[in-house]
Amino acid sequence: MRNLNLDHVQTLVAIADLGTLAAAAQALHLAAPTVSLHISELESRLGAVLLVRGRRQARLTPAGELLVRGGRHLLAGASGLGEQVRRRAQGLEGVVRLASTAGVSARMLPQLLQALTERSPGVDLRLDVLSSSQAMARLRAGALDVAIVALPQTHGADIHVQPWRNDPVVAWLPPGWKAPKAVTPAWLAERDWMCFDPSTRLYQLAAGWFARAGLSARPQLELNHPDAIRALVAAGRAAALLPLEHGDAPDGSTMQQRPLKPPLLRPLGLACRASDADDPVLQSVLQALQDVAGGRA
Template sequence: MRNLNLDQVQTLVAIADLGTLAAAAQALHLAPPTVSLHISELESRLGAALVVRGRRQASLTPAGEALVAGGRRLLAGADEVVEQVRRRAQGLEGLVRLATTAGVSAGLLPRLLERLARQSPGVDVKLDVLSSAEAMARLGAGTLDLAIVAMPQAAGGDVQVRPWRTDPMVALIPPAWDAPAQATPQWLAGQRWMSFGPATQMYRLIAGWFAQAGLNPRPRMELNHPLALRSLVGAGHGVAVLPLEQPGVAGGDVEQDNAGLQVRPLSPPLWRELGLARRASQVHDTAILAVWAALESLAVP
């Protein structure tokens, strides 16, 4: 069987996203007969019906849905290859694939990209938000270059892990609430509190803190996004326990994302530890080293 034609796969994906062959033709700047030809050739090549053509809508068959799912990955990979070739042809240094956990705030990542832009303007970063387990697996498979992961993580094979940041966990409390000087497990268990979901290491970290006090309260709400949790706190819907990400210098100010909220230390203290992971076989890649150096400039022991 001949290889898939990516233009034809892109046509099928456009039909899946837009719902009609006519809309796909318009979006792809193709004549409607060309769109129909793309689908017919795909179906002939695969020996399977991919699209059910209705009077007003086009829907995918199960085989079509399977091809669209895989086709999205093929198209993303092709785009990445084209971008790498383009950058090398223009004399740029390269593209680095970096993964981060959802618990890293939207305040820390812009500081990373700003430093990288100053220090290595020819290096670009493709950022993915992944669980630490998925990031470690993709590093091992060679589909990532660097990852910010929750600690502890076991290094293995070609993947190296080193400590990066240790940030204190704090309670973020609505401005109008009567809050204590410190947030204890007993006080927090009696409040409307919100957290990351049970599948995350952030949740397990907080659950362990409660367990040490003999408590096992259930959060009122679970959201795997720091900014969303902060917004809900600001609106008075509850308390959130999140890391306080100080800048990578001593004596830095409280991060701006918490402006207007009451910030209270936890008692007993609790810390969120992050690490940096990379493949040992790429320690001499200049673009990866540039991103690694920018990350290390934000380290907090």
């Protein structure tokens, strides 16, 4: 048996609700012969009589009543599916797999979720915390949709990377330290300090900052967890070089914060597969990320 035509089922449901073929034709904006044809084709396809046509009113047979009950569910399901497809096409509903470096995800995620909820409440975000190199590899493998990565990144034509924001790197200092208004490489090189490990872009930025001053300073502790590093700074263990993210504000009773001289910026970008760049749901997330950038893109 061929599948049911939902337009024909809708016609039968309208007759059941309104009582006559003429009223159903008017409600559905169909010609009366078209309504009759819909019912005839349904009956032929199912091999069952669905309506008993009277002078004033059409009456459903038991088979017709069964089809109307099930047909209402079919029509509701089709309508819901159509709405889901429309929302997906408009970028209002879907699932996006996002990766972020440990240096930004914990503080950025609540802001991103809020921005995404306001823009596209039906989009579900799945987050992984990965290094930039790991994220780029998973993008190429199709295991991610978008990634926040440190710049620059080597990539081919299959990956699209756009600048996102630039965060200033600052010195986070223990509460008891006497510090200048701006921290220089020479000043920090004489003290204990912490940073991310050598595999990260932040470590490379810090190494370059010292190198341009003619210094080769290594951190006393390498740890890829910014909140843990801040906790060690607050405990007086050492200073730290960390990005100042949008909304960051150190607790004045436990930590000090100083700009660097010369200044140092950590550039971040958004990476996605070039083949997915025009996907409406992905575009919703990319726009929400731009909203979260806080004017630093």
